[in-house]
Amino acid sequence: MGAAPGTAPVLVVEEVRPVAEGVRAVTLRAPDGGALAPWTPGAHMDVELPNRLRRQYSLCGDPADTARYRIAVKHEALSRGASEYVHLFLRPGTALRVSEPRSTFPGRTAPGTLYIAGGIGITAVLAMYLRDVRDGRGPALRYAGRGRAGMPFLDELPGTGDVVVAAADEGRRLDLAALARDAADGTEVVACGPPRMVAAVEETFGAERFGPVHVERFRAEPRSFADDAPFTAECARSGRTVAVPAGETLLDALLREDVAVAAGCREGVCGSCAVTVLDGEPEHRDLLGAPPGRMYPCVSRSTTEKLVLDL
Structure with missing residues (x-):
């Protein structure tokens, strides 16, 4: 699979289904039903929609399923056109161009890694957390959201293990300071969610006693640079x-x-x-x-x- 313009492979939408309030999961397959390029937990890919918009979505399915990719899309209130299209117009059978899966996360995290997800950010960390659970690496997951109804894939989290769901409508909020106090020295952190949450995770776990902090952002935060020079x-x-x-x-x-x-x-x-x-x-x-x-x-x-x- 390649991502160069005009040469990206075409996949077909197999299913579009709601997985939480305002969130739809989209399953993609090859037109001939053949095997797709492999991917590692934490990977994402570009998807070009029929309205010509290109967006990046995390792969949140099972890497062992070589016949399908799964992404999930939240309907943003101030949509720039992509999430609105997925929720209102995308149907099974639609052909979409995609890029080769790639990842900014490490290929393997340390035992006892702390995963922190905010809302739709669960899509970036879900496959990594489930992999570590299967491998017996003792991960922990803290999943925060405004309410359970809008938090996708709660039903796919294992019934056992170190999982805390912090739904604000239940009076539970993510306490990063308490997490940091209780975390063992050298704890590695993987996080994805709203910009303010990600920035707070980086600040809270940036102390020298912790391990690496790996984050993924959906959008860049405003920053200042010197004037552009030709x-x-x-x-x-x-x-x-x-x-x-x-x-x-x-x-x-x-x-x-x-x-x-x-x-x-x-x-x-x-x-x-x-x-x-x-x-x-x-x-x-x-x-x-x-x-x-x-x-x-x-x-x-x-x-x-x-x-x-x-x-």
């Missing part, structure tokens, strides 16, 4: 030189010149547009923490007059 992107493999003016992203400049780059969130949170930098110094503006030699052109720019990219 620069040039040289594409080493194609030989093209692309001018990137102030006010235009590197990604948009590349696409304008027909340089094929995958495009996902366009907010620096999904990682789909990663490119390799051969020379020059990127100005990283993403929230993922680009690895050495890589950058995300949807938001990041350059501190040098020229970047040389492996494109």
